[in-house]
Amino acid sequence: MTAIDPTAHLTSEQIEELGRELDAIRDEVIAARGEKDAAYIRKVISVQRKLELASRGVLLFSFFPPAWLLGTAGLSVAKIMDNMEIGHNILHGQWDWMRDPKIHSTTWEWDHVSPSEQWKHSHNELHHTYTNVIGKDNDLGYGIMRVDEDQRWHPFHLGQPLWNFINACFFEYGIAAYDLELGKNLRKRRRKNPEFRARARAVGRKIRKQVLKDYVIHPLLSGPSFLTTLAATFTANLVRNLWTHSVIMCGHFPEGVQVFERRSIKGETRGQWYLRQMMGSANISGSKAMHFMTGNLSHQIEHHLFPDLPSNRYAEVAVKVRALFEKYELEYVTGPLPKQVFSAWHKVFRLSLPNKKPKARTPDREKELLAA
Amino acid sequence: MTSTALRSRAWKLLETVTTPLLPSDYLDLVSPLRAGADLRGRIEAVHPETGDAATVVIRPGRGWRGHTAGQYVRIGVDVDGVRLWRAYSLTSPTDRRDGRVTITVKAIPDGKVSNHLVRRAKPGTLIQLDQATGDFVLPRARPAKVLYLTAGSGITPVMGMLRDTEFNDVVMVHCAPRPQDVIFRSELHDLAADKKLRLTEVHTDTDGKLDIARLDELVPDWAERETWACGPAGLLDAAEEHWTGHGVRERLHTERFRPGIVVAGDGGEVTFSTTGKTVDADGATPLLDIGEEAGVLMPSGCRMGICFGCVTPLRSGAVRDLRTGEITEAEPGVLIQTCVSAAAGPCDIER
Numbered sequence A: 001m002t003a004i005d006p007t008a009h010l011t012s013e014q015i016e017e018l019g020r021e022l023d024a025i026r027d028e029v030i031a032a033r034g035e036k037d038a039a040y041i042r043k044v045i046s047v048q049r050k051l052e053l054a055s056r057g058v059l060l061f062s063f064f065p066p067a068w069l070l071g072t073a074g075l076s077v078a079k080i081m082d083n084m085e086i087g088h089n090i091l092h093g094q095w096d097w098m099r100d101p102k103i104h105s106t107t108w109e110w111d112h113v114s115p116s117e118q119w120k121h122s123h124n125e126l127h128h129t130y131t132n133v134i135g136k137d138n139d140l141g142y143g144i145m146r147v148d149e150d151q152r153w154h155p156f157h158l159g160q161p162l163w164n165f166i167n168a169c170f171f172e173y174g175i176a177a178y179d180l181e182l183g184k185n186l187r188k189r190r191r192k193n194p195e196f197r198a199r200a201r202a203v204g205r206k207i208r209k210q211v212l213k214d215y216v217i218h219p220l221l222s223g224p225s226f227l228t229t230l231a232a233t234f235t236a237n238l239v240r241n242l243w244t245h246s247v248i249m250c251g252h253f254p255e256g257v258q259v260f261e262r263r264s265i266k267g268e269t270r271g272q273w274y275l276r277q278m279m280g281s282a283n284i285s286g287s288k289a290m291h292f293m294t295g296n297l298s299h300q301i302e303h304h305l306f307p308d309l310p311s312n313r314y315a316e317v318a319v320k321v322r323a324l325f326e327k328y329e330l331e332y333v334t335g336p337l338p339k340q341v342f343s344a345w346h347k348v349f350r351l352s353l354p355n356k357k358p359k360a361r362t363p364d365r366e367k368e369l370l371a372a
Numbered sequence B: 001m002t003s004t005a006l007r008s009r010a011w012k013l014l015e016t017v018t019t020p021l022l023p024s025d026y027l028d029l030v031s032p033l034r035a036g037a038d039l040r041g042r043i044e045a046v047h048p049e050t051g052d053a054a055t056v057v058i059r060p061g062r063g064w065r066g067h068t069a070g071q072y073v074r075i076g077v078d079v080d081g082v083r084l085w086r087a088y089s090l091t092s093p094t095d096r097r098d099g100r101v102t103i104t105v106k107a108i109p110d111g112k113v114s115n116h117l118v119r120r121a122k123p124g125t126l127i128q129l130d131q132a133t134g135d136f137v138l139p140r141a142r143p144a145k146v147l148y149l150t151a152g153s154g155i156t157p158v159m160g161m162l163r164d165t166e167f168n169d170v171v172m173v174h175c176a177p178r179p180q181d182v183i184f185r186s187e188l189h190d191l192a193a194d195k196k197l198r199l200t201e202v203h204t205d206t207d208g209k210l211d212i213a214r215l216d217e218l219v220p221d222w223a224e225r226e227t228w229a230c231g232p233a234g235l236l237d238a239a240e241e242h243w244t245g246h247g248v249r250e251r252l253h254t255e256r257f258r259p260g261i262v263v264a265g266d267g268g269e270v271t272f273s274t275t276g277k278t279v280d281a282d283g284a285t286p287l288l289d290i291g292e293e294a295g296v297l298m299p300s301g302c303r304m305g306i307c308f309g310c311v312t313p314l315r316s317g318a319v320r321d322l323r324t325g326e327i328t329e330a331e332p333g334v335l336i337q338t339c340v341s342a343a344a345g346p347c348d349i350e351r
């Protein structure tokens, strides 16, 4: 928790006015949404599928090193596209307006071990509603890390750089466990809860299918290239995991991003909700290719303000949003990928060590921090 | 193992290869019209018929089962990126050699799909198709005398019949505002010249609306004719009354255009069709709240329009987006976010 509230200079009227201005930006995009946007997502999906097919095809000859390199690179990119620009955004309902049942949040399944149904709940509903609220938004530290000075330090936290690195390597499994709220559910004797068990079974099924495809079927199809294809798929999954983890760390962890108390969101108005999204997110600056490969999550701030706007619109929205940040004298946290990744990791390391106990703390907050 | 069992095994294996997608997702990339794919069609040409009507030539996918003259087909077209479904009569004969079919579309004022098809549709575009359907068709046994009574674009299913089956004695009475508004006019005149058809055109701009009593004078033996009538509701209502009045109602076959005009109001009666509950709703309360108050199990999440955890099919009627004021009308496949939608008139929510 930051000692100084960076929004203290705003009156409540100003905050509501800010909310109205943001609504107007949203309405504008919605009114302009159309054929070009639809063509965009269809194109991206078709390129992804062709790239994946081609890469898997090349990997049939992966005993030949250049083929291995090419196929692995292609498959990594295909998997990143599937998860980020396509899966994440479709599952947000960004393309539901097209009324194409094949490109719809209710029918889409992605190349990821977390079934989309569960991910939609923990991500769209919990994370996006309670962005950066300690104790409510599990994305904050994924339940394994200390992300704020105010959180009580425990010797366990000494290892958090390592936990974070392991989480990065197996990120999709981390997400699946996190969607299941595994920690909480295993700890508190909720293991027997039929609802939890059903969800765990669904994850189990999805993992089986994914593993079977990547580590059994495709290598077998490659015949003499069995081992090299296996290694290639493993590498592609690793690359995808490290990449998505980095991008996602940049969204809410870099220095300058605020976290909030549970109490502060009671009776939150639309304007205040918007403001919390603005202060709780961070962007990555860079080229068009960079934005594309992050699934436009480089525009994390815009995405958190308008999670259901088509991702290809975030770049133009960002210009207007940034102007509002300036107008209301708020800090727009952004920077190139290496800088933001460094900043996030730096925080992970810093908070792995105990800090001086902060002075002012409400009793309410004390309880939350203990619970978190 | 039987060959079907083998094939289904092979298919299962293929599904494992493509998981989480389906093999068809990849096949659609190269061959969207193949057998076994979801039924689609490709627009191959658009020919103008009149100032505001055009014939669309469609190559249907391999799964197309053909049609009977007089039937219609529902097509799903992407207009401004949004998939919209409409029904159009098939105007091609059933035995067209090249396997293509045609629909003929008249652009109606504010009609999103009809205007798109008539003025903007491009050859090469894929559209979604349903199988042909409808019972406004000719009978197996050939009637001796036939009357076609049509108005405006009501001529389209009848044109399908005319092109498909020849009869010895056919009369057509067709109404359109002006001569140049008569769709298929030159073809009709050719048929008339070949004595295959006796044609009466009623030009309503100059002659006024057709008074059904005038039939006695236009087609004296109308009551003996097996009649197919298609056009606006006014004409069909009058015809039904007329035929019934003369005790020959069974000779009249009518086809009505979709009446589904939704009047968007403020609030209305909401039906939750799965649970069978009906309640009154105002125009400002989210349907999610309305449903929960009525004891209907409604899926929900953020309750503020961001998580899409509450999407539910809208079966009929219209709703208003409480954030933008935008009206959404029910169409097949339309889902709404109940937490930010309120009733805009009577509606039916599938819960």
Ligand code: FES
Residues within 6 Å of the ligand: B299, B300, B301, B302, B303, B304, B305, B306, B307, B308, B309, B310, B311, B337, B338, B339, B340
């Ligand atoms: S409940 Fe989240 S969008 Fe409706």
